[in-house]
Amino acid sequence: MYSFKEKYGEYLASFEARLKKFYDELECKPAILDESLKYSLKSGGKRVRPVLMLASAELVGAKNCGIEDYALALELIHTYSLIHDDLPEMDNDDFRRGRPSNHKVYGAGNAVLAGDGLLNTAYYTLFERCADGKLYADAAKFMCDCAGVKGMIAGQSADLYCSEKNIKDGDMLDYIVKNKTGKLISAAVAVPAILAGGRYFLELRQFGEDLGRLFQLVDDILDEEGSFKNLGKTSGKDKQENKLTYVTFYGTDQCRVYADIMFDRCLRMLDGIEGDTSFMRDIVAFVRYREN
Numbered sequence: 001m002y003s004f005k006e007k008y009g010e011y012l013a014s015f016e017a018r019l020k021k022f023y024d025e026l027e028c029k030p031a032i033l034d035e036s037l038k039y040s041l042k043s044g045g046k047r048v049r050p051v052l053m054l055a056s057a058e059l060v061g062a063k064n065c066g067i068e069d070y071a072l073a074l075e076l077i078h079t080y081s082l083i084h085d086d087l088p089e090m091d092n093d094d095f096r097r098g099r100p101s102n103h104k105v106y107g108a109g110n111a112v113l114a115g116d117g118l119l120n121t122a123y124y125t126l127f128e129r130c131a132d133g134k135l136y137a138d139a140a141k142f143m144c145d146c147a148g149v150k151g152m153i154a155g156q157s158a159d160l161y162c163s164e165k166n167i168k169d170g171d172m173l174d175y176i177v178k179n180k181t182g183k184l185i186s187a188a189v190a191v192p193a194i195l196a197g198g199r200y201f202l203e204l205r206q207f208g209e210d211l212g213r214l215f216q217l218v219d220d221i222l223d224e225e226g227s228f229k230n231l232g233k234t235s236g237k238d239k240q241e242n243k244l245t246y247v248t249f250y251g252t253d254q255c256r257v258y259a260d261i262m263f264d265r266c267l268r269m270l271d272g273i274e275g276d277t278s279f280m281r282d283i284v285a286f287v288r289y290r291e292n
Helices: 004-025 031-041 048-060 067-083 102-106 107-129 135-148 152-164 170-195 201-225 246-250 252-271 279-289
Strands: none
Touching: 004 031, 004 048, 004 252, 004 279, 031 102, 031 107, 031 279, 048 067, 048 170, 048 201, 067 107, 067 135, 067 152, 102 135, 102 201, 102 246, 107 135, 135 152, 135 170, 152 170, 152 246, 170 246, 170 252, 201 246, 201 252, 246 252, 252 279
């Protein structure tokens, strides 16, 4: 009998096995580089993006396309972005997942290098898969694009700009969230579609962007109302840093309404996809009602 918790655990275990192999093969010198890379990777987290990728691959028939390597690259990219986000020059957070941020343990310079190292290693992992054929190369290209200056980095830059210039604009807010959060989540579900020859690519790409928007809505609400115990990081930072967020722009009550709308939109997007979408629907609910 299907259980969301058990199925999530299966995907998570599969990914953690690939991640362990990465740890075992990683030998960086000096030791501080090796330690700082692993420190952030081993800090836990829900691994939502790699789990989504493995689930999407099973849905579209791409689970035998070396998907674990793409999931690894995605998590390396995500982790590098968190290390850099926490830096004083960015979101300036001393904690991540209940532990001191990378730069608080190893210093800002080493944190920058750890993030750079994870990004470069992610690209190396993707380049190795490109030799398997055009679809593999197309999937790698799409992920790199989602992480780059037309994706996550663009969103982060706009986030900083709006904070520094005290810009409060709804269109800019949507741009920030679509790129900073939505693009990597979109990559998680769209890359398997590319590897499956484009099967449901448009639907899954849009589903990922909508799920990213839902994820950020909930994240902004939690930053406003959550506690350090639940979040593992400092709450109330968005207001302190003058961030343009859904809560600072719309208020928490309107954000809850908007989150419910996006929740329904994500589910409707799955209606047009053949196959067992039970897990994907449950993960939408998991994102909507999470407490950390």
